[in-house]
Amino acid sequence: MLKIKNLHASVEDKEILRGINLEVKAGEVHAIMGPNGSGKSTLASVIAGKDEFEVTEGSIELYGEDLEDISPEERAHMGVFLSFQYPVEIPGVSVTNFMKTAINESRKAKGLEDMPAKEMLKLIREKSELLEIDRKFLSRSLNEGFSGGEKKRNEIFQMAMLEPKVAILDETDSGLDIDALRIVANGVNKLKSKDNAVILITHYQRLLEYIVPDFVHVLHNGKIVKSGGKELALELEEKGYDWLKQEATV
Ligand SMILES: Nc1ncnc2c1ncn2[C@@H]1O[C@H](COP(=O)(O)OP(=O)(O)O)[C@@H](O)[C@H]1O
Numbered sequence: 001m002l003k004i005k006n007l008h009a010s011v012e013d014k015e016i017l018r019g020i021n022l023e024v025k026a027g028e029v030h031a032i033m034g035p036n037g038s039g040k041s042t043l044a045s046v047i048a049g050k051d052e053f054e055v056t057e058g059s060i061e062l063y064g065e066d067l068e069d070i071s072p073e074e075r076a077h078m079g080v081f082l083s084f085q086y087p088v089e090i091p092g093v094s095v096t097n098f099m100k101t102a103i104n105e106s107r108k109a110k111g112l113e114d115m116p117a118k119e120m121l122k123l124i125r126e127k128s129e130l131l132e133i134d135r136k137f138l139s140r141s142l143n144e145g146f147s148g149g150e151k152k153r154n155e156i157f158q159m160a161m162l163e164p165k166v167a168i169l170d171e172t173d174s175g176l177d178i179d180a181l182r183i184v185a186n187g188v189n190k191l192k193s194k195d196n197a198v199i200l201i202t203h204y205q206r207l208l209e210y211i212v213p214d215f216v217h218v219l220h221n222g223k224i225v226k227s228g229g230k231e232l233a234l235e236l237e238e239k240g241y242d243w244l245k246q247e248a249t250v
């Protein structure tokens with residue numbers, strides 16, 4: 001479903017991604033690992049279409065459609081989900097109301113009417129039960145005073161409600177505690193299906209103890225320097241990244 005070919009991207013004339021090739025099929029979970037500064041978050045942002053990055057070469061296709069001229073909003077409507085896309089605190093707007101607005105905006109973009117209130121309630125109930133999110137949480141103000149775990153819960157809830165085709169979770173936060181890890185892992189494991197794909201970005205092997213990826217890719221200096229199965233994550237845990245850096249410079 002997602003095909004990235006020879007992708008080069010720059011920010012402020014500095015080349016960050018230097019020829020990424022990656023194909024993600026429906027039903028797959030891909031983990032992207034790599035040291036700090038290797039370009040993981042940049043890759044996520046470029047897929048989502050954030051405009052501070054400039055694609056200088058190569059292409060990203062979703063369902064065979066080139067995303068080059070497609071705005072971040074349209075990409076989202078096509079089913080690209082990036083966690084932390086809405087990190088703002090909005091006092092007075094509840095988790096639920098924010099979600100209702102997001103869903104109806106997405107429907108509007110597709111030429112659909114607002115989701116009937118009853119249907120919306122049913123969807124919210126279904127998804128919050130699946131993820132074991134309690135009602136009190138749903139009425140909290142968005143991100144206001146959220147703990148790390150609660151932020152994750154909110155993100156996973158957004159993902160569940162929007163039912164993306166390609167979910168990109170960028171686990172940048174070094175403060176991911178066990179509670180937050182479990183929330184993310186549990187959510188991904190419950191939401192993955194044969195029709196969607198997950199790209200999980202992390203430099204922690206730990207997360208992959210809970211979410212078993214089909215493929216692991218190591219990014220270094222803007223390139224994928226190694227790809228493998230889940231065993232590659234264990235190898236990285238054991239050996240670190242240095243052996244790959246050496247291979248990468250050859
Ligand atoms: N908005 C930006 N402006 C300038 N440099 C950036 C920006 N975003 C990322 N970079 C640079 O790009 C490189 C890769 O960053 P990033 O993609 O965040 O790496 P990772 O997520 O793997 O830690 C780093 O050298 C970083 O300083």
Ligand SMILES: [Mg+2]
Nearest residue numbers: 040041042172
């Ligand atoms: Mg990052």
